[in-house]
Amino acid sequence: MTMQNSAAEADRALKSKHRAMWAQGDYPSLAAEVIPELGAILAEACGVRSGQRVLDVGAGSGNAAIPAALTGADVVASDLTPELFEAGRRVAEKQGTRLTWQEADAEALPFGDAEFDTVLSCVGVMFAPHHQQAADELVRVCRPGGTIGLLSWTPQGFIGRMFAAMKPYAPPPPPGAQPPPLWGDEDHVRALLGDRVTDVSAERRTVRVDRFETPEMFRDYFKERYGPTISVYKNIAGEPDRAAALDGALVDLARDGDQSTGSGGTVLEWEYLLFTARRAG
Numbered sequence: 001m002t003m004q005n006s007a008a009e010a011d012r013a014l015k016s017k018h019r020a021m022w023a024q025g026d027y028p029s030l031a032a033e034v035i036p037e038l039g040a041i042l043a044e045a046c047g048v049r050s051g052q053r054v055l056d057v058g059a060g061s062g063n064a065a066i067p068a069a070l071t072g073a074d075v076v077a078s079d080l081t082p083e084l085f086e087a088g089r090r091v092a093e094k095q096g097t098r099l100t101w102q103e104a105d106a107e108a109l110p111f112g113d114a115e116f117d118t119v120l121s122c123v124g125v126m127f128a129p130h131h132q133q134a135a136d137e138l139v140r141v142c143r144p145g146g147t148i149g150l151l152s153w154t155p156q157g158f159i160g161r162m163f164a165a166m167k168p169y170a171p172p173p174p175p176g177a178q179p180p181p182l183w184g185d186e187d188h189v190r191a192l193l194g195d196r197v198t199d200v201s202a203e204r205r206t207v208r209v210d211r212f213e214t215p216e217m218f219r220d221y222f223k224e225r226y227g228p229t230i231s232v233y234k235n236i237a238g239e240p241d242r243a244a245a246l247d248g249a250l251v252d253l254a255r256d257g258d259q260s261t262g263s264g265g266t267v268l269e270w271e272y273l274l275f276t277a278r279r280a281g
Contacts, residue, residue, distance in 0.1 A: 014129060015105055018080055019080050019081045019083075024230050028060065028084055028087035032063075033211060035209070041151065041274070042064050042120055042274070054069075054073045055116040056121065057109070058123075058124020059079045059101075059122075061085070061091065062101075064122035064124075069092065069099040078109065082101070107137060109140070114142065118148075119147070120149040121151070123153060123272070126184070129174065131182065139196045146279050148193070148279060149274075149276045153183075153184050158270040158271065163179065165250060169245075170235055171235050186273060189273070190202075196281075197277035203274045204274075207270050257269070
């Protein structure tokens with residue numbers, strides 16, 4: 001086997017693993033119940049409107065693609081994990097809109113150059129392992145003068161800290177893979193896109209999450225529904241002491257982040273970076 005073929009085979013295996021990770025649990029219900037407003041925030045920030053052709057990369061069950069389609073835009077929701085699409089189709093139908101759902105690798109999008117007026121991703125493309133390849137694809141499929149819009153968890157924010165807490169219990173990342181929350185660092189995203197974009201706007205915001213009565217409820221919800229958390233626990237399934245330590249780390253994370261000031265329940269503020277730019281040229 002040549003070195004090139006070996007690398008391609010390794011990439012296929014990695015993407016298969018990523019697809020399986022996101023297919024487990026129930027990410028569509030998590031997105032709908034915990035962060036339902038984020039997709040509409042991104043679509044609005046990108047100025048999506050009727051008549052535009054829009055691509056959502058890492059669309060999942062359509063948290064951003066469906067609000068974009070509701071404007072009258074022609075939307076393609078793409079994701080490596082098509083198992084997530086059925087829930088999105090049901091929501092889109094219920095809301096009276098239609099869009100195209102297409103399986104796609106964010107690092108090798110099956111679309112033509114400059115095909116879309118707007119290319120966006122709501123906590124989606126950030127999970128592609130090779131950041132530069134994914135960024136190159138975002139730029140390639142966006143027309144000159146078109147909009148690229150990204151909403152990503154920050155390294156310093158709650159979800160970034162959650163990934164840091166899980167890291168000691170996760171298998172080592174494959175060669176060349178970069179941590180997802182780096183997409184929430186403005187300097188990192190600017191470096192990925194370089195001089196291929198102009199009119200950059202980058203703003204840190206937070207989303208309020210108050211559906212968990214206790215830190216333990218947060219932990220158990222993510223253990224049941226969130227693919228990356230499920231995968232980490234599977235990695236230490238035969239090590240009860242380490243599983244108990246991770247249990248405690250996730251509870252501590254939510255307890256430390258609790259903003260409820262004793263008013264009952266657990267109130268969390270999850271920070272994200274809202275980044276928009278225009279493709280140059």
